[in-house]
Amino acid sequence: MNGIEALMPGGALTPQHMMIAPILIPLIAAAIMLFYEDRQRKAKMAISLIASVMMLLVAFDLLNRSKGAGPSGGNEIGLYLLGDWPTPFGINLVLDRLSALMLVLASILSIPSLIFASATWQGRGQHFHSLFMFMMMGVNGAFLTGDLFNLFVFFEIMLAASYGLMLHGSGAARVRSGMHYIAINLVASLFFLIGVATIYGVVGTLNMADLAQRMPYIAASDRPLVHAGLAILGLAFLVKAGMWPLCFWLPPTYQAASAPVAAMFAILTKVGVYIILRLTFLTFAPGTGPSAGFGAGVLIAGGMATLAYGTVGILGSQAMSRMAGFSVLISSGTLLTVVGLAMGGGGVAMLAGALYYMIGSTIAIAGLFLLVELVERGQGSVAAMLALTSDLYGGPDDDPEEPEGSGFVIPGVMTILGVCFAALAVLLAGMPPLSGFLGKVMILSGMLQGTGSGPVEWAFMALLILSGLATLIALVRVGIQTFWAAADDVAPKVKASEIAPIAALILATVLLTWQARPAMRYMEATAAALHEPTVYINGVIMAERTVERQEQAETAPTPAPEPERERLGPPAPPMGAPAGEVQQ
Amino acid sequence: MELILSMGIGILVASGTWLVMRPRSFQVIVGLCLLSYGVNLFIFSMGRLRTAAAPILPKSGEIDPTAFTDPIPQALVLTAIVISFATTALFLVVLLASRGFTGTDHVDGKERQ
Numbered sequence: 157m158n159g160i161e162a163l164m165p166g167g168a169l170t171p172q173h174m175m176i177a178p179i180l181i182p183l184i185a186a187a188i189m190l191f192y193e194d195r196q197r198k199a200k201m202a203i204s205l206i207a208s209v210m211m212l213l214v215a216f217d218l219l220n221r222s223k224g225a226g227p228s229g230g231n232e233i234g235l236y237l238l239g240d241w242p243t244p245f246g247i248n249l250v251l252d253r254l255s256a257l258m259l260v261l262a263s264i265l266s267i268p269s270l271i272f273a274s275a276t277w278q279g280r281g282q283h284f285h286s287l288f289m290f291m292m293m294g295v296n297g298a299f300l301t302g303d304l305f306n307l308f309v310f311f312e313i314m315l316a317a318s319y320g321l322m323l324h325g326s327g328a329a330r331v332r333s334g335m336h337y338i339a340i341n342l343v344a345s346l347f348f349l350i351g352v353a354t355i356y357g358v359v360g361t362l363n364m365a366d367l368a369q370r371m372p373y374i375a376a377s378d379r380p381l382v383h384a385g386l387a388i389l390g391l392a393f394l395v396k397a398g399m400w401p402l403c404f405w406l407p408p409t410y411q412a413a414s415a416p417v418a419a420m421f422a423i424l425t426k427v428g429v430y431i432i433l434r435l436t437f438l439t440f441a442p443g444t445g446p447s448a449g450f451g452a453g454v455l456i457a458g459g460m461a462t463l464a465y466g467t468v469g470i471l472g473s474q475a476m477s478r479m480a481g482f483s484v485l486i487s488s489g490t491l492l493t494v495v496g497l498a499m500g501g502g503g504v505a506m507l508a509g510a511l512y513y514m515i516g517s518t519i520a521i522a523g524l525f526l527l528v529e530l531v532e533r534g535q536g537s538v539a540a541m542l543a544l545t546s547d548l549y550g551g552p553d554d555d556p557e558e559p560e561g562s563g564f565v566i567p568g569v570m571t572i573l574g575v576c577f578a579a580l581a582v583l584l585a586g587m588p589p590l591s592g593f594l595g596k597v598m599i600l601s602g603m604l605q606g607t608g609s610g611p612v613e614w615a616f617m618a619l620l621i622l623s624g625l626a627t628l629i630a631l632v633r634v635g636i637q638t639f640w641a642a643a644d645d646v647a648p649k650v651k652a653s654e655i656a657p658i659a660a661l662i663l664a665t666v667l668l669t670w671q672a673r674p675a676m677r678y679m680e681a682t683a684a685a686l687h688e689p690t691v692y693i694n695g696v697i698m699a700e701r702t703v704e705r706q707e708q709a710e711t712a713p714t715p716a717p718e719p720e721r722e723r724l725g726p727p728a729p730p731m732g733a734p735a736g737e738v739q740q
Numbered sequence: 741m742e743l744i745l746s747m748g749i750g751i752l753v754a755s756g757t758w759l760v761m762r763p764r765s766f767q768v769i770v771g772l773c774l775l776s777y778g779v780n781l782f783i784f785s786m787g788r789l790r791t792a793a794a795p796i797l798p799k800s801g802e803i804d805p806t807a808f809t810d811p812i813p814q815a816l817v818l819t820a821i822v823i824s825f826a827t828t829a830l831f832l833v834v835l836l837a838s839r840g841f842t843g844t845d846h847v848d849g850k851e852r853q
Contacts, residue, residue: 305816312823319830328841332849335765335838338831339847342772343760345827346779349820353779356813357786 172221175236175251177214178259178296181207186289194282201274204285208270211292212263219256223678233695235302240701244366250302250696253682254511258299258430261515262423264664265522266292268657272526273416275654280414281324291317291420298427302696304352304362304389307431311348311392315341318424321417322409333405333412340405344395351389358382365696368438368689372445383450386439390432390451397428398488400461407469407481415529418480419522425484426518429491437686438693442501455496456612460619462489467623470630476528476638479630480521483584486623487517493616494599498683503606506599507683512676513595516665520583520592523661527576530650530658531638569650574639576655579662581635585628586620591669596620598676741789745781752778763852765835765845769828776824780817787813 185207189200222232234251237243270288278284294314301307319341322334352362358381359374361367374382391402398406406425410418432455440450466485473479494502494510579590586592600620603613668675685691700708752774759771787810795811797803835845842849 305819309819309823312827316827316830319827319834323834323837326837328838328849331834331838331841335831335834335847338827338834339760339768339772342824342827342831343775345824346775349779349783353783353786353813353816356816362812 172234172236174214174217174221175234175249175300176238178211178218178263178300179249179293181210181214182289182293182296186286186293189286189289190283197274197278200285201270201278204270204289205267207289208263208266208292211296212260212267215256215259215263218251219253219260222251222253222256223681233692233699235696235699237699237701240703242701243697243699244361244363247306248302248363248696249300250365250692251300252692252695253678253685254430254434255299257511257515257678257682258426259296261426261518262292262295262299264519265420265423265661268526268660269416269419269522272419272654272657275651277325277414277416281326283320284324287317287320287324288420291321293317295423295427299430302364304355304364304367306362308345308348308352311427312345314424314427315345318421321420322413324417325414329412330414333408336405337409340395344392347388347395348392351385351387351392354385354388355382358385363696364435364438365693368441369693369697371439371447374447376446379446383447386435387451390435393428393431393435394458394492395428397425397432397492398462398485399458399492400465400485400489403462403465403485403488406485407473407478410481410484410525411475411477415526418477418525422484422518422522422525425488426514429488429495429514432492433495433686436495436499438689440499441687441689442499449499449501452496452499455492455499456616457496459489459491459493459496460616462486462492463616463619463623465489467619467626470623471626473630476532476634477525479627479634480524480528483517483524483627484521486584486627487514487521490517490599490620490623494603497603497606497613497616498687501606503602504680504683504687505602506606507602507686508676508679509595509598509600509602511679511682512591512668512672513599515675516583516591516595516668519661519665519668520580523576523658524580524584526654526658526661527573527580530654531573531577533649569655570639572655573650574635576658576662577631577635577639581628581631583662583665585631586624587628589669591665591672592624594669594672596624741791745785745789749778749781749785752781763846763848765838765847768847769831769835772828772831776820776828780821780824783813783817783820785813787811 185203189203192200218234221234232252234249235243236249236251238247238249240246266288270285273284273288291314294310294312294317297310298307298314301310319334319338322337323330355367356362358378359367359370361370371382395402410421413421436451436455440447440452442448462485466482466489469482469485470479473482491510491514494506498507498510582588583590583592586596600617603617756771756773756775756778759767759774762768762771790809793807793809795809795814797808838849839845844851846852
């Protein structure tokens with residue numbers, strides 16, 4: 157469906173194989189890397205970096221496609237039927253604006269994490285790169301799939317790889333919190349299965365679009381059972397997203413995980429948020445029969461409780477890494493509350509602001525996790541843990557294959573780290589001028605325009621601003637201790653390849669701030685599309701199989717190309733350039 | 741049959757839940773196993789309970805749907821068994837590693853004082 161396909165006769169008859177690339181690329185890369193010995197880190201690094209860059213390019217291409225043209229309401233639904241089975245029966249992959257956005261976010265995080273890991277972390281355990289790629293496969297698959305059970309499978313791939321990554325580097329602290337992490341996720345997966353089975357038992361479908369289509373017509377006697385099934389299903393994702401009181405595992409786990417892994421784990425909570433967003437808006441969208449708005453109250457209350465818990469937690473934390481863990485909760489709490497409010501009819505503008513905020517805050521959290529490890533390198537607990545893992549696996553010092561090119565230690569480390577830290581603190585606290593501020597302002601202004609100002613809205617506004625203040629106080633306090641008060645400390649040895657990823661992540665948020673208008677326009681169309689689930693449902697249900705399209709082409713001698721499906725012209729870079737949106 | 745199956749699921753899940761809450765890591769893993777058995781039976785029962793009905797349709801000929809049982813829950817339960825078995829095995833390894841690191845089988849890595 158891109159320029160090349162449109163030029164080729166019959167190009168429209170082949171399915172869009174590009175859609176499955178975000179799943180295949182990491183799968184193949186991870187499988188190939190299993191054949192390499194664990195000492196060949198340079199080769200593994202090259203393979204996974206190439207795979208990540210390819211994923212980023214594919215994600216941008218898919219994002220560009222999903223913008224679509226007029227008749228689809230600016231939300232072109234891409235559908236990939238695995239094995240070309242007809243829609244409600246086979247497993248399908250569905251691409252729309254939201255999933256394309258999440259794919260881009262995941263690949264944006266993966267490249268800096270990998271480069272950061274190349275400095276030291278990749279050598280502190282086995283199969284780091286393969287596990288990393290398998291986790292990317294699971295994450296991308298969860299974003300793309302349109303089938304509940306297939307979602308379970310991708311979710312498990314993601315989780316199984318994340319168990320391995322969580323333990324990467326070993327050590328008592330990691331194994332202990334890793335055990336909690338695995339146990340709670342195993343139980344959450346069982347909830348997932350109970351939910352899926354209940355839904356199948358009552359509604360008789362596992363296809364998300366088909367389920368959404370049948371929701372208004374479910375018999376009144378069966379409806380409570382479907383609600384129960386979906387609520388139990390939601391529990392699994394709320395555990396992942398870290399909603400209070402299902403979030404006590406999160407800060408210790410993220411604190412104990414190694415830095416590049418923790419940075420990548422920032423996307424895992426967003427997987428939970430994404431699925432909540434996707435499923436609630438498909439099945440309980442405002443104005444879709446008797447189930448509309450189900451669960452909105454729980455999301456609002458739980459989200460605000462998460463926000464409050466994160467606020468108190470970040471103020472009470474001593475270690476920087478723990479603060480980063482609580483900032484994950486603040487971000488999740490904000491998003492969940494907004495989803496709840498939007499479900500209750502909060503309006504498009506607020507949800508768009510929340511999506512914008514999600515991108516910025518996820519990138520900032522990932523950057524903070526990377527930075528924290530560098531700063532804490534010279535300090536107590538983590539240093540001890542590092543020493544322990546070096547003993548176990550042989551540190552990078554006695555490894556002859558360590559790339560020397562990236563190994564030079566840059567001067568003025570603390571200054572650079574301090575500047576990066578200040579930028580991340582500004583981002584997370586939601587201070588001007590960076591994207592954190594814009595996101596929060598857009599959430600709040602959208603909320604005031606949308607639902608007006610009841611007590612719930614005022615409470616949320618107060619909590620959101622207070623959480624920003626608490627983040628600022630906590631980070632400034634620890635920043636003063638680290639960067640100003642402790643001048644006599646030995647500066648940590650930091651390689652350029654460890655600073656560069658942090659700088660790149662900050663640069664990404666600067667870009668997001670600078671190009672806020674086109675980015676925001678994309679988010680608004682995404683939020684509007686979420687409020688119109690019929691577009692998604694029709695895009696999946698009405699789609700023809702490849703076989704049917706070929707049969708039609710054979711019977712009709714001159715297959716008239718559907719004009720609205722052609723997208724010619726140069727593909728514009730999605731968030732960076734305003735041209736991409738203006739063209740429509 | 742319904743009564744026995746639902747009692748079986750109930751007992752498995754109830755004992756699994758109790759065991760998962762226990763402080764010893766071995767109890768937790770046994771609890772997780774029991775929970776997953778209960779859940780697998782639950783998925784299986786969502787295809788409705790039938791005896792002497794096959795889930796596989798013949799390739800050709802007249803097909804009477806009432807003579808067959810729903811094959812999808814059976815396929816789902818197979819996937820669920822494999823996945824939960826694999827992740828539980830992984831948990832077992834972590835459990836042993838934790839025992840080695842901390843010297844105790846308490847889930848928090850230290851005995852309550």
